[in-house]
Amino acid sequence: xxxxxxxxxxxxxxxxxxxxxxxxxxxxxxxxxxxxxxxxxxxxxxxxxxxxxxxxxxxxxxxxxxxxxxxxxxxxxxxxxxxxxxxxxxxxxxxxxxxxxxxxxxxxxxxxxxxxxxxxxxxxxxxxxxxxxxxxxxxxxxxxxxxxxxxxxxxxxxxxxxxxxxxxxxxxxxxxxxxxxxxxxxxxxxxxxxxxxxxxxxxxxxxxxxxxxxxxxxxxxxxxxxxxxxxxxxxxxxxxxxxxxxxxxxxxxxxxxxxxxxxxxxxxxxxxxxxxxxxxxxxxxxxxxxxxxxxxxxxxxxxxxxxxxxxxxx
Amino acid sequence: xxxxxxxxxxxxxxxxxxxxxxxxxxxxxxxxxxxxxxxxxxxxxxxxxxxxxxxxxxxxxxxxxxxxxxxxxxxxxxxxxxxxxxxxxxxxxxxxxxxxxxxxxxxxxxxxxxxxxxxxxxxxxxxxxxxxxxxxxxxxxxxxxxxxxxxxxxxxxxxxxxxxxxxxxxxxxxxxxxxxxxxxxxxxxxxxxxxxxxxxxxxxxxxxxxxxxxxxxxxxxxxxxxxxxxxxxxxxxxxxxxxxxxxxxxxxxxxxxxxxxxxxxxxxxxxxxxxx
Numbered sequence: 001x002x003x004x005x006x007x008x009x010x011x012x013x014x015x016x017x018x019x020x021x022x023x024x025x026x027x028x029x030x031x032x033x034x035x036x037x038x039x040x041x042x043x044x045x046x047x048x049x050x051x052x053x054x055x056x057x058x059x060x061x062x063x064x065x066x067x068x069x070x071x072x073x074x075x076x077x078x079x080x081x082x083x084x085x086x087x088x089x090x091x092x093x094x095x096x097x098x099x100x101x102x103x104x105x106x107x108x109x110x111x112x113x114x115x116x117x118x119x120x121x122x123x124x125x126x127x128x129x130x131x132x133x134x135x136x137x138x139x140x141x142x143x144x145x146x147x148x149x150x151x152x153x154x155x156x157x158x159x160x161x162x163x164x165x166x167x168x169x170x171x172x173x174x175x176x177x178x179x180x181x182x183x184x185x186x187x188x189x190x191x192x193x194x195x196x197x198x199x200x201x202x203x204x205x206x207x208x209x210x211x212x213x214x215x216x217x218x219x220x221x222x223x224x225x226x227x228x229x230x231x232x233x234x235x236x237x238x239x240x241x242x243x244x245x246x247x248x249x250x251x252x253x254x255x256x257x258x259x260x261x262x263x264x265x266x267x268x269x270x271x272x273x274x275x276x277x278x279x280x281x282x283x284x285x286x287x288x289x290x291x292x293x294x295x296x297x298x299x300x301x302x303x304x305x306x307x308x309x310x311x312x313x314x
Numbered sequence: 315x316x317x318x319x320x321x322x323x324x325x326x327x328x329x330x331x332x333x334x335x336x337x338x339x340x341x342x343x344x345x346x347x348x349x350x351x352x353x354x355x356x357x358x359x360x361x362x363x364x365x366x367x368x369x370x371x372x373x374x375x376x377x378x379x380x381x382x383x384x385x386x387x388x389x390x391x392x393x394x395x396x397x398x399x400x401x402x403x404x405x406x407x408x409x410x411x412x413x414x415x416x417x418x419x420x421x422x423x424x425x426x427x428x429x430x431x432x433x434x435x436x437x438x439x440x441x442x443x444x445x446x447x448x449x450x451x452x453x454x455x456x457x458x459x460x461x462x463x464x465x466x467x468x469x470x471x472x473x474x475x476x477x478x479x480x481x482x483x484x485x486x487x488x489x490x491x492x493x494x495x496x497x498x499x500x501x502x503x504x505x506x507x508x509x510x511x512x513x514x515x516x517x518x519x520x521x522x523x524x525x526x527x528x529x530x531x532x533x534x535x536x537x538x539x540x541x542x543x544x545x546x547x548x549x550x551x552x553x554x555x556x557x558x559x560x561x562x563x564x565x566x567x568x569x570x571x572x573x574x575x576x577x578x579x580x581x582x583x584x585x586x587x588x589x590x
Contacts, residue, residue: 092349099342103331
C-alpha cells in the first residue's frame with residue numbers, strides 16, 4: 001500500500017507536483033498515467049525519498065521509504081533512464097545492488113534467468129538495448145522479493161514479446177497480493193495492464209478511477225443512423241426524449257436511445273434503415289479528453305517558446 | 315503471441331538477506347569498484363606514472379652524471395628522483411577518487427544506489443573505505459618499487475641513498491599516504507560538485523594552481539600562507555631535510571588529511587540534504 005498525502009514539490013518557481021493525494025492498493029496493478037512532464041517521475045522519486053517534498057508526505061506500507069532498514073526487501077524499484085553504469089555487466093550491477101542488504105549471489109543468478117538475460121549477463125550493460133535495460137531494471141526491482149513495486153515506464157522500449165511478458169508478469173505479481181504501481185504516458189499500454197488508474201496532469205490529480213469505471217464512462221450512448229427517411233425518424237426519436245448531436249441529409253447521431261430502441265421505433269413506423277451503429281469512444285480518446293487542458297497549456301507554452309525548467313524529471 | 319523463453323511465470327521466492335549495514339555497503343562498493351575496467355586502468359596509470367617517471371629521471375641522472383659539476387653532485391638529492399612520479403601521479407589517483415563519486419551521477423546509477431541505501435551516508439563511507447584500502451595496497455608497493463629501482467640505477471654512480479637513512483622510509487611510505495589522501499580529497503570534491511569536470515578542475519586548482527598563485531602574493535604573506543596550502547602541506551612528507559616555509563612532514567600530511575576530511579564532511583552534509 002502506497003499512501004501519498006497532499007504531496008507538493010516545487011523546484012524554484014516551478015511546481016512539479018501540486019497537492020497530490022492518492023492511495024495505491026495491493027492485489028492489483030495501478031497505472032500512474034499522465035502526459036510527459038506531468039510529474040509522474042517526480043512523484044515516484046518523492047515516494048522513494050530521492051527527492052524531498054516541499055510539503056506533504058508519502059509512505060509505503062505505513063513507513064517513509066527513507067526510514068526502511070531493508071528497502072529492497074520491501075519495495076522494488078525500476079527508475080526511468082536506466083539507472084545503471086554502462087561499463088558494468090548486468091550481473092555485477094545486480095550483485096552490487098543485492099549486496100547492500102546481503103541478498104545472495106544465487107538470488108541474483110535466479111533473477112538474471114527469470115528476466116531472460118542469462119546469455120548477456122556478463123556483457124557491459126552499456127551495450128544493452130532499451131528493452132534489455134528494462135529487463136535488467138525488473139530483475140533489480142525483484143531482487144528482494146518485495147511486496148511493493150514502483151516502476152517508472154517499465155513497458156517503454158520493450159518489443160512486442162517483451163510487452164506481452166511484462167503485462168503477464170505485472171498481473172501475476174499483483175495476483176500474488178503485491179502492490180504494483182507503474183507509470184506510463186500511454187493510455188493504450190494501461191488499458192491492457194492496469195486495474196486502476198491514477199491520472200495526473202501538471203502535477204495535479206485529474207482522476208483516481210478503476211479501469212472498469214473509466215471504460216463505462218468513456219463509452220458514449222450515441223448511435224449513428226443512416227436512413228432515406230431521416231427527417232421522419234428525427235421527429236420520432238426527438239419525441240422519445242432523444243437528442244440529435246449531428247445530422248446530414250440521410251445521417252443522424254442520436255443520443256439518449258439504444259440502437260435496439262431506435263431499431264424498434266423505425267420498424268414500428270416502417271422506416272428503412274441503411275445503418276444503425278453504436279459509436280464507441282476509445283480509452284485513448286477518453287484520456288485525451290481528460291488531459292486536454294494540460295496538453296493545451298503545454299502546446300501554448302511551447303508555441304510561446306517557454307521551455308520546461310531544467311532538472312525537473314518528467 | 316508469446317515466445318517460449320518469456321512465458322509469464324511465477325517469481326521464484328528465495329530472496330535472502332536482511333538489513334542494510336555499513337559492512338554490506340562496503341562489500342557492494344567493492345563489487346562496483348572491481349567490476350569496472352576504467353578503475354583498473356586508472357590504478358594502472360597511477361602506478362605507471364609514479365614508477366615510470368622515477369625510472370626515467372634516474373636514467374637521465376645516470377647518463378648525465380659524468381658531466382655534472384661537483385657542486386651539482388654535492389647538492390643532488392637521490393630521494394627526490396624516486397618520489398618525482400608521485401607529484402604527477404597524485405592527479406591521476408585524485409581523479410580516480412573523483413570518478414568513484416561523479417560516475418554515479420553521470421550515469422544515473424546514483425538513483426539505484428540511494429534507493430538501495432536510503433540513508434545515503436553509508437555509500438560515501440563505503441566508497442572511502444574501499445578506495446583507501448585499494449589505494450594503499452597499490453601505492454605503497456608502487457613507491458617501494460619506485461624507490462628501490464631508481465636507487466639501484468643511481469648506485470651505478472654511487473649516488474644512491476639507503477632506505478635506512480633517516481627520514482627515507484617515512485618519505486617513501488608517506489608519499490603513498492599522500493597519494494591515497496589526494497584520492498579521498500577527490501572523492502569529497504566529487505560528492506560536493508557531482509560533476510566530473512567541476513570536481514577535477516577544483517582538484518587541479520587546489521593541488522597545482524594555488525601553490526603557483528601564492529608566489530604572486532607579497533613574500534611575507536606568501537611565506538605564511540603557502541605551507542598550509544593543500545598541495546604544499548601534503549608534499550612536506552617527502553622532505554628529508556628541513557625546508558624553509560614548509561611544515562614539518564607529519565604536520566604537513568595531517569593538514570593535507572584535514573582538507574580531505576573537510577571535503578568529505580561537506581560532501582556528507584550535501585549528500586543527505588540535497589535531492590538526488
